[in-house]
Every structure is written in C-alpha cells, then in structure tokens.
Amino acid sequence: MVFNANEPHLVARHIQDHDSAKSLKYYWGYPSRVVPCTNDAGSCEYLDGVYWMHTVSMLYTFIMWAVIGGILLLIILARLFRPHRKNEESVKQSSPYRAWRSLSSATRRYLLPESLPKFFPYTTRLQILILATLCAYSTIFSFVGIVYKTWVTPVKNSDKFNTRTGLGGFADRVGALAYALTPLTIGLSTRDSILSLLTGVPYQHFNFLHRWTGRIILVQSFIHTIFWTIVEAKLYQPQPKVYNDFIKQTYMIWGIVAQGFITFLFVFSLRSVIRWTGYEFFRKSHLIVAGLYLGACWGHWNKLACWMIASLGLLGLDLGLRILRICLIHMGYKDGNKGLGFRAIQSKVETFKDPSGAIIRMSFTHNHQPWKVGQHYYLTFPALSIWQSHPFTPASVPPTALVPPTHTYIIRARNGETGKLAALAESAKHEKDSLVETPVILTGPYGVSAIDNEASNLLAIAGGTGISFALPILTAAVTDPSSPAQNIELIWIIRHVDNVAWIGPELTSLKAQLDSSAPLIGGNADAIKAAGSVSVHASKRFRIRIVVTRAPETRTHVHPPTAPQKDLEISSASSTASFPTHSHEVQQLIKPHPNFSITYLNHEHPSVASMLDTFISETVVSGRTRVVASGPAALGTDIRAVVAARNAVGGVWRGDEKGDIDCVWDDRMG
Incomplete structure (x- = not known):
C-alpha cells in the first residue's frame, strides 16, 4: 500500500502504529515497517505481502534500467571498437569487418521496412520492436510477483470487516514502473539528447518512442488511480468515511493534480488537437505542463522522487543548453556600437x-x-x-x-x-x-553528421524541399577529394521543371563538376570494371537526374517514343528550345549537359526501386552503398522498403558488398 508516515490522517488510519512501535525496519521508497507486527494474524500476513511486493517492484524498476544501461553500453562499445573498412578496394576485407557488415545488412533487411501502417504510420519495424519489448516487460512484470490472496480482517471498534488483497500492491507496481519510465520518456524528447550522444542516432528519430512511452505511463497512471480508488472506496470499511479521509490527504491531492496534467499532455498531443490549437501552442504547453507534472509526481510520492529529479535534470539541461547555444551564436559586438549585446x-x-x-x-x-x-x-x-x-x-x-x-x-x-x-x-x-x-x-x-567515411557509392534522393538535406551531403562528396565516395548520383523529384530555380547557384556549380566526372562506360558497371582499375578510380563518377512529376506542357514539345512507356526523358541530347515558356534562368539550368537528364512523368510517382536498381547496375562496381534521402513521408516509406529488400545477408560475408546498402532518411523539410 502507498502510505506516508508523515501524513497525520494516514498514520491515524494505518493498521500500523508508528508512535508506539518498538523498532522500525527501513524500506527504500516506502514507509518504514513496524516490527514486530502487533496486529491480528490476517493483517500481519497481509503486511508481509505488501512489503514483499514493494521490494519486488523496486527490483523490477532497477532491472529495467540495468537492461537499458546494458544495451546503451553495448552500443557505445560497438561504436568505439567496430571494425573499419580497409581503403584498398582490391584487398579482401577482414573477417571481423565482414561479419559486422553482414550483421548490419541483416538488421536493415528485416527491421528497416515499415509495418502496421494503420496503427504506426511511417514507423520502422525496429521502433515497433523496441516499443513491443517495452510493453511486454511492463505487462509481464506488472503481474509477476503479486500476492494473489484475500484477507478479511476485522475493523477495530466496529462490526465491519476490511477486504485486503494484492490489488493495492499491483496498483503500486504499475505506479512504480510509471515513475521509473519517466526519465526515459524525457530523455527521448530532448534536442540535446544524451541518447543521441551515446548511440549516434539523431534525436528526432526518438519522437515515436517518446510519444508511446508517454502513453504507457498514462495507462499505468490510470490503472494505479482506478485500482486504489476501488480499494479505498469499496474494500476498506466503514464507508464513506475511509474514502473521504483518504481523498483529503495532501499526497492524494497531488496525485489527482498529476493525473490531470498527464491527461492534458496526452489529449493536447493528438494530431487532430494539434491541428486545432496550433503546433506552437502544443510545443509551449507541452513543455510547461510536463514540468508541472514532474513536480506534482514529486509531491504525490516523494519517497520515489529520484525518478522525478532525474527527469527534471534532463529537462533543465536541455533548456540550459538551448539558451547557451543561442548566446554563443548571437551574443557579440553590435555593429556600429561598442560593447556586447544580442544580435x-x-x-x-x-x-x-x-x-x-x-x-x-x-x-x-x-x-x-x-x-x-x-x-x-x-x-x-x-x-x-x-x-x-x-x-x-x-x-x-x-x-x-x-x-x-x-x-x-x-x-x-x-x-x-x-x-x-x-x-x-x-x-x-x-x-x-x-x-x-x-x-x-x-x-x-x-542532429548528427550524415557523412559516411567508408561508403564508396552515394545515391541522394530528394523530394521537393528535401533537397536541403541531400544537397550538402552530395556536394561534400563531389568536391572533397578525401571523400571515399566514387560513384555519386543525385535524383531530385520536383513537381514542375521551374522548381530547379530554387537551387540555381548550387545546381550550376554541380553541373560544372560534371565536366570533370568520369563518363559512364556504356552505362554498365561491368564495362566500367572491364576498363581497368585506373579508369574506374581516376576521378569520381557523378550524374544528376531531375524527375518532374507534373509536366503537361511537354506533350506539345516532346515527340512520344515509339514504344509505349510512361516516362518522357529529356537527356543531354535534347534542345533547350523545347522549353519556350520557361525563364532564361531555368533554361540555363536545364541546358543539356553530360550526365545530366530530366525525366517527365504524367502526374505519377517515380519508382524508387528502379532508381536504386539503375544506380547499382550502371555505376556500382564494388564497395558499400549509402542512400541519403529526404522528402514527403510516403517517399521515405518506399525508400526504406527498397533499401531493405536490396540488402543481402550472406553476400557481404562472401565479399560482395553490393548487398550492403544503408539508408539515412530525414523527414524535416522546409
């Protein structure tokens, strides 16, 4: 049972008399127990069960965090001591490296695709697996270690009886697990994420788990509240005196306040409510109410305040670093003025x-x-x-x-x-x-760096303003001589051909790089390989493909192909005269150039599978491949599925790195 010996109303009602106790046995996170027990046999046996269930509950919370800490430790060790790829293409990679890459490839093949889209849209199997594991642990260990027994004990100075069961211990169990989950939920939500620092995973990828761990805590808190209401309002006698005395206590008032706060957090984080209230209201209110919720939980049961202190520490650290970042960028000497100030x-x-x-x-x-x-x-x-x-x-x-x-x-x-x-x-x-x-x-x-210092092949796919994420990665690979990427391709999917003007200066610069790019030999990787290692590695192979999904004007300017096909392509052999309606800037940007092409679709989505297949078959000879992409969420779904399917589990171990393809997806667009 959850009792606080400092509450006078609770002490008077408790079946243990702390004032006349000969000795007390200390329990972490719980009121001390009076020993020896001076109550009736049933009450003493019930107290044995209560304190045993509490001890087991604390053990389960520590085990949960030991498992989380162990997983994080393994990830840290894997990042520090993982085998690295040898730079020489002709040298066979070491067995530890091939084993590591085979494991990575197998993980992507089975855990990168999305599952259960109706319930978890745009969510990978890995995230769902982590959530399922957390739910399974919370569910199993909420029921294991509960005393399933009933005691009917007399009420002093009354002809009524109390019905004592393991229901209170069960309610305490889910409440303790909810408290222990709180620091994890906060850690999954911060921008300056300790989890990102330890794992190398960008903080925004934790948003799914943050939302669902918060919902787990919501369910646990409701179960805790409902079951204790049943105990105090029904099983204990006499009523309604027992319940009235119970609900007036300070710790219970704080519990009700905390329950209200977490309900607010859930309701106002629903997508439909966010659309109604506005995203900024959600962000600001979520932060403020979350802090108030942590304080209310502390007031409800201060014997487990360690979980709330850790949560408040993470929240305060994130806010403090946020302010520090702003100051480092904007504090300095003002133009035309002496002294420091905000600029x-x-x-x-x-x-x-x-x-x-x-x-x-x-x-x-x-x-x-x-x-x-x-x-x-x-x-x-x-x-x-x-x-x-x-x-x-x-x-x-x-x-x-x-x-x-x-x-x-x-x-x-x-x-x-x-x-x-x-x-x-x-x-x-x-x-x-x-x-x-x-x-x-x-x-x-x-966030974290998106540069891979071991990938020999780089395919950047961008949808619309997702070019913001893909463009700098591709540009760095093309212009940096030390970059290991030798086969580089940009596929930019836009709705209208005039959209190329968004990145006019950057596209002009990239097209200039095409002049020094090694040509595709017959558009076939085997032909490239047959030409010899000198020609393959003499310079980077780089090409740009623009895919326009809405281009009705092309029907009057491009002759349809003789064979039926959906895509109409304007390649380097096409004439800019085909685009009389475009501005001079756009005409210059889409001007024919080697390794530069524009494909027009008739209001259709391009095939991501064919994009990846073409890139691998026409340019990739050996080495790992990295796909970096950003754009609409549906594009991310297709890319994850295609990349996962192309990962070959056994091929990497045998030395065929064509089946080792990783994916970096970013869905933050302008």
Whole structure:
C-alpha cells in the first residue's frame, strides 16, 4: 500500500502504529515497517505481502534500467571498437569487418521496412520492436510477483470487516514502473539528447518512442488511480468515511493534480488537437505542463522522487543548453556600437511561386562555429513572432577554412509561420525591386553528421524541399577529394521543371563538376570494371537526374517514343528550345549537359526501386552503398522498403558488398 508516515490522517488510519512501535525496519521508497507486527494474524500476513511486493517492484524498476544501461553500453562499445573498412578496394576485407557488415545488412533487411501502417504510420519495424519489448516487460512484470490472496480482517471498534488483497500492491507496481519510465520518456524528447550522444542516432528519430512511452505511463497512471480508488472506496470499511479521509490527504491531492496534467499532455498531443490549437501552442504547453507534472509526481510520492529529479535534470539541461547555444551564436559586438549585446542575423529572402504554392529561399552569412553536414537549426523570425521556431536543414556546405559560414535554406511556405514569412517577403518585394531582408535567430546545430567515411557509392534522393538535406551531403562528396565516395548520383523529384530555380547557384556549380566526372562506360558497371582499375578510380563518377512529376506542357514539345512507356526523358541530347515558356534562368539550368537528364512523368510517382536498381547496375562496381534521402513521408516509406529488400545477408560475408546498402532518411523539410 502507498502510505506516508508523515501524513497525520494516514498514520491515524494505518493498521500500523508508528508512535508506539518498538523498532522500525527501513524500506527504500516506502514507509518504514513496524516490527514486530502487533496486529491480528490476517493483517500481519497481509503486511508481509505488501512489503514483499514493494521490494519486488523496486527490483523490477532497477532491472529495467540495468537492461537499458546494458544495451546503451553495448552500443557505445560497438561504436568505439567496430571494425573499419580497409581503403584498398582490391584487398579482401577482414573477417571481423565482414561479419559486422553482414550483421548490419541483416538488421536493415528485416527491421528497416515499415509495418502496421494503420496503427504506426511511417514507423520502422525496429521502433515497433523496441516499443513491443517495452510493453511486454511492463505487462509481464506488472503481474509477476503479486500476492494473489484475500484477507478479511476485522475493523477495530466496529462490526465491519476490511477486504485486503494484492490489488493495492499491483496498483503500486504499475505506479512504480510509471515513475521509473519517466526519465526515459524525457530523455527521448530532448534536442540535446544524451541518447543521441551515446548511440549516434539523431534525436528526432526518438519522437515515436517518446510519444508511446508517454502513453504507457498514462495507462499505468490510470490503472494505479482506478485500482486504489476501488480499494479505498469499496474494500476498506466503514464507508464513506475511509474514502473521504483518504481523498483529503495532501499526497492524494497531488496525485489527482498529476493525473490531470498527464491527461492534458496526452489529449493536447493528438494530431487532430494539434491541428486545432496550433503546433506552437502544443510545443509551449507541452513543455510547461510536463514540468508541472514532474513536480506534482514529486509531491504525490516523494519517497520515489529520484525518478522525478532525474527527469527534471534532463529537462533543465536541455533548456540550459538551448539558451547557451543561442548566446554563443548571437551574443557579440553590435555593429556600429561598442560593447556586447544580442544580435539578430539579417537574412535575404527570395520567393518562388508555382501552381503548388510558394517556396522561400533564405540566405545569410554569420560568424559562428560551423555545423556538420546533415545537422539542422531551429529558426525564429522576430519580425513575425519570437515565440515560434521551426527546424530547417541548411542546403549549404559548412566551410572547412576559418571563414564565416553561409547559410542557405529552402523552405516551403505553409499555412503557419512560413506562410506569413512568404507574405512578408512578397509585400516588401513590391515596395522595392530587390531581395527582402528579415532578421533571424538561430538555435543549434542539432542532429548528427550524415557523412559516411567508408561508403564508396552515394545515391541522394530528394523530394521537393528535401533537397536541403541531400544537397550538402552530395556536394561534400563531389568536391572533397578525401571523400571515399566514387560513384555519386543525385535524383531530385520536383513537381514542375521551374522548381530547379530554387537551387540555381548550387545546381550550376554541380553541373560544372560534371565536366570533370568520369563518363559512364556504356552505362554498365561491368564495362566500367572491364576498363581497368585506373579508369574506374581516376576521378569520381557523378550524374544528376531531375524527375518532374507534373509536366503537361511537354506533350506539345516532346515527340512520344515509339514504344509505349510512361516516362518522357529529356537527356543531354535534347534542345533547350523545347522549353519556350520557361525563364532564361531555368533554361540555363536545364541546358543539356553530360550526365545530366530530366525525366517527365504524367502526374505519377517515380519508382524508387528502379532508381536504386539503375544506380547499382550502371555505376556500382564494388564497395558499400549509402542512400541519403529526404522528402514527403510516403517517399521515405518506399525508400526504406527498397533499401531493405536490396540488402543481402550472406553476400557481404562472401565479399560482395553490393548487398550492403544503408539508408539515412530525414523527414524535416522546409
């Protein structure tokens, strides 16, 4: 039972008399027990069961965290001591390395695809497996170690009887597990995530587990509350006196408050409610109410405050580091003034419009510590609101020299803050014929590096503004001579061909790199291999493929192929005269070039499987392949399924690294 000896009402009602006790036996997380027991035999046997169940409950919470700690330790050791690939392509890789890569390939094959999309949309099997394991542990050990027995004991100075069962111990068990899960839930939600630091997994990939561990705690808290209500309002006598005395106690009031807070957190985190209240209300209220919930849990049962202290520590650390990051970027000498102060960054904003909406291109240069390729920042636009921030990935590559970094962001304007930003840029643009400037506040960087120093082949697939994530990874691989990537390809899926203007300067620079790219020999990897190792490795092989999904205008400018097919392709042999309606800038960007092609689809989605098959068959000779991608969630589903299917479990061990394909997916788009 959950009793607090410091509560006068509870002490008077407790079947143990602490005031006249000869000695007390200490229990961690529970009131001390009076020994020897002076009650009737049934009550003493019941107390034996109560304290034994509590001891087992504490043991189960420690075991849970020992398992979590052990898994994290194994991941850390694997990251520190994993075998690395030898740089020489012709040298056979070591047995430990091949075993490691075979295990990685098998894991991706079976755990990377998505399952149960109706219940868990856009969620990998690995995440579902972790959730299922956590649910199984909580369920099994909620019932194991419970005393399933009933005692009917007399009530002093009354003709009534109490019915004492293991129901209270069971309710305490699920309550203790809920408390022990709380630090994990908080750790899964923080941006400066300790779990990301230990595992190398970006923090946003923990959001699914954060939501569902929170829901597990919600269910556990309701079970705890309902079952103790049954005990106090039904099984204990006389009523309603026992229940009235019970519900008035301070720790019970705090319990009711905590239950209200966690119910609020659940209801206002539902997608339909978020759409109704707005995402920023969700973020701010979620943070504030979560802190209040932790405080209320502490007030409800301070003997297990260690779990709440750990949770508050993680929450405070995340907020503190967030403030520190902002200060490191924005605190400095103000322009034209002496002394230190807070400086917002002036950014230049350009808008692009097409039938699908508006796109914002934002650029600025600011002197601060560079980020790692693949990381992202949270941007706040003070001209609109200082209370909202959104995550965006820089489409630019961080500098390697000691020069101020230049940020470029490709942002899709939606109904919220980004829509207001586009409207602000458009209204200011009409007043003056130049790029609009607006202040920006950065927080970050967050996430982990997306660079793989061992992958020989790199395929970047981007859908729409997902180009922000794929572009810097691809650019770094193409321009960095030390990069191991030798076969590089960009596939950018856009709705309208005019969308290429979003990354006009970057696309022009990449097309210039195509001049020095090794040509595809007959478009066949076997032919490349037959040409000799010198030609294969003399320079990087790089090509760009643009896929346009909505291009009705091509029907009047491109002759249909003789054989029936769905895709109409404008390759390097096509003439720019086919696009009279496009601006001069777009015509220059889509100008024919070796290893550059544009494919037009008739309002259809491209086949991700054929993209990967073509890349592997036409360019990959040997070595590992990495697929980096970003875009709509449905694109991520297709990519995960295709990559998983191409992973061959046994082939890697035999030395065929073509079946070793990993996937880095990022769904944060502008």
